[in-house]
Amino acid sequence: MDLNFSPEELAFRQEVREFVATSLPADIQHKVLNGLVLHSEDYIRWQKILHAKGWGGSGWRKEFGGTGWSAGQQYIFEEELAAAGAPRMVPFGLKMVAPVIMQYGSPAQQERFLPKILAADEWWCQGYSEPGSGSDLASVKTRAVLEGDHYVVNGQKTWTTQGQYADWIFCLVRTDTEVKPQRGISFLLIDMKTPGITVRPIITMDGAHEVNEVWFENVRVPVENRVGEENAGWTYAKFLLGHERTNIAGIGIAKREIARLKRIATLETKNGKPLIKDPMFASRIAQVEIDLTALEITNLRVLSAEAAHRAPGPEASILKIKGTEIQQAITELLVQAVGTYALPLRREAMAAGYQGDAVGPFYATPLAANYLNMRKLSIYGGSNEIQKNIISQMILGL
Numbered sequence: 001m002d003l004n005f006s007p008e009e010l011a012f013r014q015e016v017r018e019f020v021a022t023s024l025p026a027d028i029q030h031k032v033l034n035g036l037v038l039h040s041e042d043y044i045r046w047q048k049i050l051h052a053k054g055w056g057g058s059g060w061r062k063e064f065g066g067t068g069w070s071a072g073q074q075y076i077f078e079e080e081l082a083a084a085g086a087p088r089m090v091p092f093g094l095k096m097v098a099p100v101i102m103q104y105g106s107p108a109q110q111e112r113f114l115p116k117i118l119a120a121d122e123w124w125c126q127g128y129s130e131p132g133s134g135s136d137l138a139s140v141k142t143r144a145v146l147e148g149d150h151y152v153v154n155g156q157k158t159w160t161t162q163g164q165y166a167d168w169i170f171c172l173v174r175t176d177t178e179v180k181p182q183r184g185i186s187f188l189l190i191d192m193k194t195p196g197i198t199v200r201p202i203i204t205m206d207g208a209h210e211v212n213e214v215w216f217e218n219v220r221v222p223v224e225n226r227v228g229e230e231n232a233g234w235t236y237a238k239f240l241l242g243h244e245r246t247n248i249a250g251i252g253i254a255k256r257e258i259a260r261l262k263r264i265a266t267l268e269t270k271n272g273k274p275l276i277k278d279p280m281f282a283s284r285i286a287q288v289e290i291d292l293t294a295l296e297i298t299n300l301r302v303l304s305a306e307a308a309h310r311a312p313g314p315e316a317s318i319l320k321i322k323g324t325e326i327q328q329a330i331t332e333l334l335v336q337a338v339g340t341y342a343l344p345l346r347r348e349a350m351a352a353g354y355q356g357d358a359v360g361p362f363y364a365t366p367l368a369a370n371y372l373n374m375r376k377l378s379i380y381g382g383s384n385e386i387q388k389n390i391i392s393q394m395i396l397g398l
């Protein structure tokens with residue numbers, strides 16, 4: 001096992017760093033580095049810049065217009081982007097439905113959907129969860145009944161991230177109620193403009209409109225928009241969930257946020273001295289950094305195993321749990337660093353270019369909202385309790 005980057009990988013890192021330094025728009029970078037509100041246009045603009053460079057599909061195979069990069073290169077790429085303050089790539093098209101279409105979609109589906117995902121011409125959202133079907137995903141109830149050459153879909157999805165922008169939604173739907181739950185699910189690609197679809201906002205505790213309910217009432221979906229076989233959707237659903245292995249730990253983002261924490265702790269004071277000199281606070285920052293270093297080594301071990309063509313296994317669960325715990329711990333320390341100035345939740349002041357009254361220093365404004373928003377990390381993508389179940393069964397053999 002070799003945990004060092006090769007000379008080629010180091011040269012690649014330099015190439016990525018130089019490209020991002022010259023190509024990442026300053027206004028987008030400003031928002032990311034300061035935790036301000038990003039709009040869908042920001043994500044789309046950045047993806048189009050990457051696409052123009054030929055780097056739009058960092059995890060895609062070359063035959064579909066991707067880079068064909070190794071797992072190590074993808075890791076370096078995302079780490080450099082995060083460090084520079086690039087927006088996180090919206091995963092639903094690029095990292096979720098695209099791999100499924102590449103693996104199981106028909107040539108017509110590949111031709112129709114993949115180029116528009118790569119070019120950020122179409123925005124996707126994920127229609128997996130339902131009320132009562134989150135961790136227990138196989139129990140989805142949204143019904144699709146075949147009538148001629150269309151499925152008629154009725155039901156409700158929930159927690160649909162950025163569904164308000166989406167052109168398309170990929171959905172798990174029930175096509176057979178008589179069999180074991182996993183055997184009666186199909187995977188549909190649904191145009192969000194189809195009559196009968198209603199998107200209703202869910203406002204989260206940070207005041208953001210990030211997630212939605214999506215309702216389906218007699219929504220007619222052409223049968224050619226089913227991926228693969230009818231009732232085999234559970235296989236594709238699991239493939240999708242297991243696909244995004246690298247960068248699940250969010251190491252690059254955590255490093256960037258620790259740098260921000262240190263900047264703020266240098267500006268804040270305690271007993272007349274910079275907060276960062278306070279032994280208690282400094283030791284808490286150090287603890288997070290130690291945890292992050294340990295996680296980074298674990299992540300590199302996983303990458304090294306992937307390079308040796310061993311499929312990543314349940315260790316992805318370790319990366320998810322520790323990575324999300326670290327990111328949440330950083331948001332806690334950020335709030336504690338500014339104390340009472342973090343208390344007001346003022347979303348209007350989180351817009352770039354806000355000119356209104358300030359409560360406390362500029363950098364304090366988004367910290368409470370960021371803290372509240374990041375609670376989601378241990379819930380979605382398979383909750384951390386579910387990841388612990390996987391570790392107990394697959395690693396500990398309990």
Ligand SMILES: Cc1cc2nc3c(=O)[nH]c(=O)nc-3n(C[C@H](O)[C@H](O)[C@H](O)COP(=O)(O)OP(=O)(O)OC[C@H]3O[C@@H](n4cnc5c(N)ncnc54)[C@H](O)[C@@H]3O)c2cc1C
Nearest residue numbers: 126127128129133134135159160161376379380381383385
């Ligand atoms: C901000 C946000 C964005 C999301 N975006 C999307 C999206 O775009 N598309 C989408 O489809 N879904 C999305 N989700 C849904 C997410 O995948 C689910 O919330 C998640 O799977 C948990 O399901 P649940 O909320 O139904 O909770 P439940 O499954 O009801 O779980 C409730 C609690 O019980 C625990 N629990 C459940 N089962 C077990 C078990 N067997 N052992 C131990 N503990 C257990 C859970 O860990 C949790 O703490 C999003 C969620 C959030 C919070």
